[in-house]
Amino acid sequence: KNEVEQSPQNLTAQEGEFITINCSYSVGISALHWLQQHPGGGIVSLFMLSSGKKKHGRLIATINIQEKHSSLHITASHPRDSAVYICAVINFGNEKLTFGTGTRLTIIP
């Protein structure tokens, strides 16, 4: 069973700040997802990665397989980035995602 931990649980920042959300897991994985959940509840997949780094617009995701750790960074944060960000992993040989508890991000104008 993989234990997925995220930090911080809640994060409030000023518009324009650089944001970092961390995720650690206990067992080796085949892939890690970063997901965004909006206030209405819908879930959007931001990144899927198994090694290295990916970038999409102002979002950057990195993963360190040896340390079982991933980070999600947001540059030049904006109020529309306010959401819950969730880390989820897939173990080798599994189909299912195991989710972290999420980080609630609030960006203040």
Add this chain to the structure above:
Amino acid sequence: EPEVTQTPSHQVTQMGQEVILRCVPISNHLYFYWYRQILGQKVEFLVSFYNNEISEKSEIFDDQFSVERPDGSNFTLKIRSTKLEDSAMYFCASSRQGGGNQPQHFGDGTRLSIL
């Protein structure tokens, strides 16, 4: 961009009744999933489905639950004899490949309220 669609967006049902949640996965996807999120808790896996059969299920997915792909487009979750603790947001997801080789795409969810 293709989307996973779920209906209804909100379902209110009396305890003990049967409910069917519907999903239309992305058309060229082969792997289908149901997850649920009880209010204030993290998302939990229920079941995965591939090649017209269940490929993996959690301990939550007991005899009360069943899944079906009745035609080429729909993927349904049936909950028999609903209980109060079944109240949650239910998410359908699909992917082109399994095992973490392709991302899972989520629908907007169905909020199920059991009275």
